[in-house]
Amino acid sequence: MEIEKIIIESLKRKDTHKTFIELDKKDELEKIIPKVKCMKSVGECKYHVVNCFEHSINALRELEIVLNDKYFFPIHLKEHVLNYLDEYVEDGINKLHALKLGIFLHDIGKPDSMTLDETGRVHFTNHEKIGAQIVDNMGIKLELSTETYKLISKYVRHHMILLSLYKKNDLSRKELINVFNLMGEDTIGIILLGYADIVSTIKLLDKSEEVSVLKTYMEYILTNYLYKSNYTHV
Known part of the structure; x- marks a missing residue:
């Protein structure tokens, strides 16, 4: 099977991060995503103890932990989250x-x-904007539609919102109205990305007690987005 197809198929697994790790060990991942090589050389700073590549794998793993835990989301959010994620692009x-x-x-x-x-x-500074431009310009050799790339670019561009x-x-x-207007129908995806991003970082900083606080933030934001009509985006 071609590497491109392996990557696409791995996105449909519950342990995508493991496939990405294996592809990287074979030096095949950067053939499709050339920036992977550069991601391994930067990223460590005051807030990150690992490079960008390792952090991205950790964040992906964190999302999969969340989605594989049937008790993670409260009942009032679970159906909405799953329906959003099941929507085809x-x-x-x-x-x-x-x-x-x-x-x-x-x-x-x-x-x-x-x-x-x-x-x-x-x-x-502005790495989220630059990252979105990279996705827009598509240095990734996957046969996905323009609509899919635009969605991925949107995720990348706004992944800092929850942290902010x-x-x-x-x-x-x-504040929430401004955020919901900006993120629109992809509020759920962007907030989930932000959660996985932050949690994968703070766990390595031995700040696990913050995870529950962050989860409360996430649930509060999503609840307001889904249920309060006066917060509805335009």
């Missing part, structure tokens, strides 16, 4: 498959955005 590819690829690619812009300040501290809300500790009506 193109023949054979649903939003879950696109989200998995989006999670793996969410930091693909870091190699091109890395800078050092006068103290030697590493920064990755968490850091500001601002879940006010005004």
